[in-house]
Amino acid sequence: MKVIFAGTPEFAAVALQSLIEAGFDIPLVLTQPDRPAGRGMQLHASAVKQLAQRHGIEVLQPLSLRQDSKDPQRAAEAGDAHARLLATDYDVMVVAAYGLILPRATLDIRPCINIHGSLLPRWRGAAPIHRAIEAGDDETGITIMRMEEGLDTGPMLAVERLNIAAGDSTGTLHDKLAALGGRMIVAALRKMEQGALEAVPQPEAGVTYAAKISKDEAALDFSLPALELGLKIRAFNPFPGATAQLDGATVKLWAAEALEADSAAAPGQVLAADAQHGIVVACGAGALRLIELQKPGGKRLPAAEFIKGCTIDGARFS
Template identity: 45%
Template structure:
């Protein structure tokens, strides 16, 4: 019988190993530490990625999860691998077994867990995944939800198996994606939601594991890892797509374009106004105003050729292109500037042309 907070033999605490690396995971770790008494659990060890060089000085820096663990005197393990083909991997597996874990909680750990690790804890490994599975399996679910224009996302607590985010779902909780959400703001919302979700599941692990639901693989989408080149804006895309790109790639890798061969970062824009259209070529700066810089984009994907009746005959016309209202940008070597600051300067003028490369 699986343990619950109200029904656990001899009131023995559930031995928990936590595996995670970035701030997203650290939020859940903090919640579990604070709830150890209420959940009747003991966090016996924390696994995280090895310290990495960071910053201009390239000094070794501990992960957000490691910092939380050390602050609470929890043992920290940082293996490079769990592969049984290497002596280091076999040693890491033995160390994990020595903690006698009942369950392992995994959140953005960054290291592949082979089946030998997944089956080490008595009740397996649970993953805190930032999407409503099976939508957006993979490395960048928060960003991909924004880029795709999803109206909602959420957290799935999943029983891990050997596949990539393919395990049975124990618990799902959704949240709306607001019009002004960026990858940064949505990350913070999902981190808090993930912490709440894993606490909920651990309150009655037996119930949630008994009610686990298999994923429908036919509905799965893969959230590929982001690459820097995804930030380059193609102005022939619609304003809607570009606006999502800006929000979905903030803060990294960031959306950017080129002006006279110099890179310009596009930091923020307003929601797209369908009534603002233009016949200017894509990438043209239509106006530099105090509230926003208006730029011509491509046609919206759902805008089709229209037919109008003139003097008893029907003629077709192509609708105007969409526009994007940029509120903040950053020129190469400069600081972020608002539209009002740019309006008072001379770095950008009506009729300037943003391009898709530095040539």
């Protein structure tokens, strides 16, 4: 089979690597334009582009695929991309975390199938891994689906479930799901080659939407229950990183443990800060033991190391 691949971040690069290793013919890769990143804000290629270039695969980076865009440059690039797709000999387009909407004109050229990081119809949308952890879900998985114009509404071609471990962050769960998606897309395409890939409509019940993560969500409100805050810290690791204010500085909180505790202290008040207990903070319900923290410009540190560099007895996180 000849496969056009569309994707951008590391999650997608894992799938592309799996397709390359499985021997699929990949004549073209679509990925988002290079973006400024790092302290120098220099342009950086996506993980997918870097991988494609290492394997000598042609890369296309349109700003948009919508030819009806009101932006002349985007519309022109979309027209060029559409013409390039029409001129390419391929059997299927595989999409994984591409980040651009595929319009009807693209979907109609050849079958398009998507690797989605949730058990659809739960967590349709941009941030299914973050939202599954934030919500306290016990499991998630990968759904291979046929794409249509709706947001992750297409029929399911393959589903595999994966337990969410108590210590999973978005980072660790991302890596597990990326590997699972890579294995599943190869198996799905093998079945497609044999004409044995069946489509099943998504259930109408249980639809939820995984809104894109905003940096504004990173600031923690300690009046919330400790259990909820612990889930947010896991969900926002590694991006955008949960934050709290301590003595006027923004501290990042990378790992924590919810405790059952009764305290009359105000939310955010430090209840303990020593090598034995770590840093325990009062919450709206229960308390939160902070396990890993980071000062501005510093390294991530275990709580026992963090408290060596500052005095936080009686301090308050806000």
